Amino acid sequence: MDFAFSDRCLEYRERLLAFMDEWIYPNEDLHHRQIAESGDPHFHPPIMETLKAEAKKRGLWNLFQPHSGWWGEGFSNLDYAPLAEIMGRSPIASEACNCSAPDTGNMEVLTMFGTAEHQEKWLRPLLDGEIRSAFGMTEPDVASSDATNISLRIERDGDHYVLNGRKWWTSNIYHKNCKIMIVMGKTNPQAPTHQQQSQILVPVDTPGVTVVRDLRVFGYNDNEGHGEVRFENVRVPVGNLLAGEGDGFMISQARLGPGRIHHCMRTIGAAERALELMCQRTLSRSTFGKRIAERSNIQDWIAEARIELEMIRLLTLKTAWLMDTVGNKGARTEIAAIKVSAPNVALKIIDRAIQAHGAGGVSQDFPLAGMYAGIRTLRLADGPDEVHKMTIARAELRKYDPSFRTDGVNNAAPGGGRG
Numbered sequence: 001m002d003f004a005f006s007d008r009c010l011e012y013r014e015r016l017l018a019f020m021d022e023w024i025y026p027n028e029d030l031h032h033r034q035i036a037e038s039g040d041p042h043f044h045p046p047i048m049e050t051l052k053a054e055a056k057k058r059g060l061w062n063l064f065q066p067h068s069g070w071w072g073e074g075f076s077n078l079d080y081a082p083l084a085e086i087m088g089r090s091p092i093a094s095e096a097c098n099c100s101a102p103d104t105g106n107m108e109v110l111t112m113f114g115t116a117e118h119q120e121k122w123l124r125p126l127l128d129g130e131i132r133s134a135f136g137m138t139e140p141d142v143a144s145s146d147a148t149n150i151s152l153r154i155e156r157d158g159d160h161y162v163l164n165g166r167k168w169w170t171s172n173i174y175h176k177n178c179k180i181m182i183v184m185g186k187t188n189p190q191a192p193t194h195q196q197q198s199q200i201l202v203p204v205d206t207p208g209v210t211v212v213r214d215l216r217v218f219g220y221n222d223n224e225g226h227g228e229v230r231f232e233n234v235r236v237p238v239g240n241l242l243a244g245e246g247d248g249f250m251i252s253q254a255r256l257g258p259g260r261i262h263h264c265m266r267t268i269g270a271a272e273r274a275l276e277l278m279c280q281r282t283l284s285r286s287t288f289g290k291r292i293a294e295r296s297n298i299q300d301w302i303a304e305a306r307i308e309l310e311m312i313r314l315l316t317l318k319t320a321w322l323m324d325t326v327g328n329k330g331a332r333t334e335i336a337a338i339k340v341s342a343p344n345v346a347l348k349i350i351d352r353a354i355q356a357h358g359a360g361g362v363s364q365d366f367p368l369a370g371m372y373a374g375i376r377t378l379r380l381a382d383g384p385d386e387v388h389k390m391t392i393a394r395a396e397l398r399k400y401d402p403s404f405r406t407d408g409v410n411n412a413a414p415g416g417g418r419g
Contacts, residue, residue, distance in 0.1 A: 041221030077320035088269025152185035174225025197248030208234035257328035271346035
């Protein structure tokens with residue numbers, strides 16, 4: 001395993017670090033202030049368009065894209081990892097570089113499964129940063145951690161499909177530039193379990209689409225919004241279907257692998273910034289005659305943070321390397337492992353950084369509270385910890401009993417195992 005960054009990666013890393021120092025960090029407060037002064041939590045602040053223009057001018061654009069095409073040369077997962085980590089240090093950097101979820105996953109889906117018409121109409125403006133997109137998968141009425149439970153119906157009616165059902169946590173739906181959704185639903189409930197679902201393109205302004213409400217995260221109205229969306233007899237052309245009927249589960253698996261590793265890369269960057277803030281704060285404050293940094297428990301926190309950050313970074317880099325060399329399926333266990341470990345390690349570090357900041361840590365004067373709220377959602381987004389642990393445990397148990405299942409079928413106890 002070779003985790004050395006390529007020359008191309010190192011070059012972009014230096015360019016991105018300079019962009020962060022010169023443009024992103026100095027404009028974080030302005031970004032938040034423009035939203036606050038507008039009175040609309042979903043207001044699109046003008047500074048973001050300025051940052052996007054500067055990122056594009058510097059060539060720091062669509063860095064997430066692993067595929068090469070008319071949009072340029074793609075990055076490997078291993079090359080993108082340190083770049084995503086850097087962007088993860090700020091809540092505004094990913095959008096500035098056109099590397100925000102759920103757009104990244106949607107663009108990959110359109111690259112892999114979209115027709116030439118889909119790509120011209122939706123992928124091109126997404127890659128150009130002219131529009132944003134949403135992904136409708138999670139539903140309020142079923143346990144969506146099991147994607148086979150999804151119940152929104154997609155029914156064929158002549159030259160159209162008709163959608164009926166509800167989605168929620170449809171991230172990005174409140175962004176003023178959000179124009180298109182990829183929606184997952186059932187086209188054939190009688191088909192085999194993993195062939196019942198399909199994915200289809202639904203323009204946001206299609207009649208019958210109603211954005212019911214925004215869902216807050218620990219009281220925060222995230223700028224892009226997380227909407228509950230109702231679909232009532234929503235008609236879209238048959239040509240809007242991605243791949244074929246029954247391919248929805250396959251598409252989601254292709255989409256979520258890269259999405260999960262992107263989340264983990266950014267999470268490491270956020271945790272690094274939290275550690276940096278903790279060090280700065282404890283060096284600048286004194287209690288009972290000593291700087292806080294001189295307290296042994298604080299030094300333990302700092303040491304443990306460094307140890308754990310290096311551990312999850314190495315696991316993430318290994319996962320990226322495996323995805324590049326043996327594919328997403330071959331890296332399935334490692335993808336599940338980082339999806340569990342990275343948010344949990346980051347939350348521990350951020351929590352301690354909050355504690356080291358005292359009351360200021362939970363205020364809007366520091367990014368820690370918002371950082372904690374956002375990363376806590378990652379223990380649920382793209383599959384909860386428990387599902388990923390089940391995936392890891394199942395892979396381990398199958399080393400000793402290849403027939404082992406978690407649904408109780410053919411689960412007779414094996415006669416022996418590997419010693």
